[in-house]
Amino acid sequence: MISTNSTGEPALRIENLDKYYGTFQALRGINLSVQRGEKIVVCGPSGSGKSTMIRCINRLEQHNGGRIAVLGTELNDDVGNIDEIRREVGMVFQHFNLFPHMTVLENCMISPMIVRKQPRAQAEATARHYLEKVRIPEQAMKYPSQLSGGQQQRVAIARALCMQPQIMLFDEPTSALDPEMVSEVLDVMVTLASEGMTMICVTHEMGFARRVADRVLFMDGGEILEEAPPDEFFTSSRNERTRQFVSQVLGH
Amino acid sequence: MVSLLRNQKVRNALLQVLYVGSIAAMVLAGIVIARRNLADQGITSGFDFLFKSTGWDVNFSLLPATANDPYWWYFLIGIINTLFLGSVGLILATIVGTIVGLARTSSNDLARLLGRTYVDIFRNIPLILQVFFWYAIITHLPTPRSAHEAWGFLLTSRGLYIPFPNVGSAAFAAATVAVIAAIVLPAWLGRTSLLAQPIGQRRTIQFAAAAAALACATIILALGRLPDTPLLDFPALQGLNLRGGLRIPPEFATLAIAIAIYGGSYIAEIVRGGFKSVGTGQVEAALSLGLSPWRVFTLVRLPLALRAMLPILANQYVWLMKATTMGIAVGFTDFFMIVALTINHSGQTLEAIGILMAGFLAINLSLAAVFNRINKAIALKGNQLRG
Numbered sequence A: 001m002i003s004t005n006s007t008g009e010p011a012l013r014i015e016n017l018d019k020y021y022g023t024f025q026a027l028r029g030i031n032l033s034v035q036r037g038e039k040i041v042v043c044g045p046s047g048s049g050k051s052t053m054i055r056c057i058n059r060l061e062q063h064n065g066g067r068i069a070v071l072g073t074e075l076n077d078d079v080g081n082i083d084e085i086r087r088e089v090g091m092v093f094q095h096f097n098l099f100p101h102m103t104v105l106e107n108c109m110i111s112p113m114i115v116r117k118q119p120r121a122q123a124e125a126t127a128r129h130y131l132e133k134v135r136i137p138e139q140a141m142k143y144p145s146q147l148s149g150g151q152q153q154r155v156a157i158a159r160a161l162c163m164q165p166q167i168m169l170f171d172e173p174t175s176a177l178d179p180e181m182v183s184e185v186l187d188v189m190v191t192l193a194s195e196g197m198t199m200i201c202v203t204h205e206m207g208f209a210r211r212v213a214d215r216v217l218f219m220d221g222g223e224i225l226e227e228a229p230p231d232e233f234f235t236s237s238r239n240e241r242t243r244q245f246v247s248q249v250l251g252h
Numbered sequence B: 001m002v003s004l005l006r007n008q009k010v011r012n013a014l015l016q017v018l019y020v021g022s023i024a025a026m027v028l029a030g031i032v033i034a035r036r037n038l039a040d041q042g043i044t045s046g047f048d049f050l051f052k053s054t055g056w057d058v059n060f061s062l063l064p065a066t067a068n069d070p071y072w073w074y075f076l077i078g079i080i081n082t083l084f085l086g087s088v089g090l091i092l093a094t095i096v097g098t099i100v101g102l103a104r105t106s107s108n109d110l111a112r113l114l115g116r117t118y119v120d121i122f123r124n125i126p127l128i129l130q131v132f133f134w135y136a137i138i139t140h141l142p143t144p145r146s147a148h149e150a151w152g153f154l155l156t157s158r159g160l161y162i163p164f165p166n167v168g169s170a171a172f173a174a175a176t177v178a179v180i181a182a183i184v185l186p187a188w189l190g191r192t193s194l195l196a197q198p199i200g201q202r203r204t205i206q207f208a209a210a211a212a213a214l215a216c217a218t219i220i221l222a223l224g225r226l227p228d229t230p231l232l233d234f235p236a237l238q239g240l241n242l243r244g245g246l247r248i249p250p251e252f253a254t255l256a257i258a259i260a261i262y263g264g265s266y267i268a269e270i271v272r273g274g275f276k277s278v279g280t281g282q283v284e285a286a287l288s289l290g291l292s293p294w295r296v297f298t299l300v301r302l303p304l305a306l307r308a309m310l311p312i313l314a315n316q317y318v319w320l321m322k323a324t325t326m327g328i329a330v331g332f333t334d335f336f337m338i339v340a341l342t343i344n345h346s347g348q349t350l351e352a353i354g355i356l357m358a359g360f361l362a363i364n365l366s367l368a369a370v371f372n373r374i375n376k377a378i379a380l381k382g383n384q385l386r387g
């Protein structure tokens, strides 16, 4: 499904990324390279800069130093580049952020129709396809506030997928959900991963990380302190902060 | 019996009856006493005076008026004047308020500062003072003889003169309706779900509707044109006086400006609040879907802000409508001033005040009803918010 580009350009390349909020430095010299089809899980304590990092990738935050290149396109002040990157990068938020004045179907169709200039019939077919995929085709004509949290988050995933992005960003997609709804969202994400989507997920769902992640990143104080495959990350981390964090989230 | 009194519904009903009953008794007593007092002064109560001619003139009327006309006709003139001034004032106040409100939410520091200064100044000066201020300025404009002309407009102490089409009043009214239709029709056609028709097709329909309405207006104006005159009549000095064009009297201009500027400062705050209430999350989601800032504004921020604004805006409009009663301060014959003059000349105080209250109640209730309809139509659907 995802076309592998022959240029060998990675899906995402971040070099020496710095980000300041006023005088406060939220990101310090981040380096990260993500290949097409790779799944990255980012974890770390609150305030460590996880959200800031992935929000820099689609320019919801503007970085102050270093370089970001998404699918070979450099992220800079060029509005054309920003538009191009946002078309190819989908994002799912902690609080769903659905448009409350549009039905589920409209939420999914609006951007393909306006940004991708798809005809209505095609946009609707795509929307219904992805709603099917996140297992809520029957909710298409409802409004977001008529759905449960888990359903809303699945709509949000479908909405992002309707743009047929090449990279998906997830910022704690399950942490605003009631426990019984977490798995329905994670299941959708696992399916997406198995189909080869390039994914960067900020999450503390360690079961999910074990199952799908190629690499787990641990962030603290605006830096990536550790980067390892899940097995190694959970069992034999060399870093003291990481071990402490892992034991906390695993509840030992 | 005791157990009946314990029943909540019965209790509520009883309280209701007591409440309404006591108010009715008070009103009745008031009327009886007033009638007796009036009878002592030799004034007959009742509404017969409505059909007597007034014997005095009004200085502003959209309908033909002479001193021979009966009171009921004058009341009608007053209501129409109030509605006309109110509509012009509300439209202008909304335009001013939207611009200032958007400036207050903009990311530009200077725009925010200007917006804030505007609101701080005009919201904190009583309306009556602002009315006097603008009246003083307008009545101190140059006399017609030394008036400056710009694009056919003339600003003088005797009023604002603007170019006006040379058409009969019926044709002008019809053309006005057509122009309003050109604005309202596209919005009405666009009220259905954004995705009900392909966007391009819907645009075409809206555009066609607006074009048709404007074409109607043009045809009406062309047909209704007074024979042997140019289409547009420009004001010009003739001897000591200005001839031609449309004269907007200083009183009307004063009130329209005062309501626009004062109301605008309140509406600006409502607009600002509406936009602030739109979650940054929705805006970020829209941006991350690749929608341009302009699309984010028209598709997400504006519709959500409008939903938050409308109920408060409706209150503000009702309130501004009542502000037209400032007419009496500068001598504009709005409904309130007509009632005041009626009381002076006929002595029918109670009846006139009753008509005044009923008139304003009707105006404001209709306004509120229109807004309720709009609110209902666009309210966010579904409210079993969970998760």
Ligand SMILES: Nc1ncnc2c1ncn2[C@@H]1O[C@H](COP(=O)(O)OP(=O)(O)OP(=O)(O)O)[C@@H](O)[C@H]1O
Residues within 6 Å of the ligand: A021, A024, A026, A044, A045, A046, A047, A048, A049, A050, A051, A052, A053
């Ligand atoms: N808009 C902002 N203005 C100022 N400081 C900010 C802003 N956004 C984030 N920060 C600060 O930057 C740091 C990193 O924030 P970030 O939201 O990226 O953390 P996080 O790792 O996502 O935390 P959490 O797990 O709580 O979501 C925090 O110290 C935060 O206070």
Ligand SMILES: [Mg+2]
Residues within 6 Å of the ligand: A050, A051, A052, A171, A172
């Ligand atoms: Mg975060």
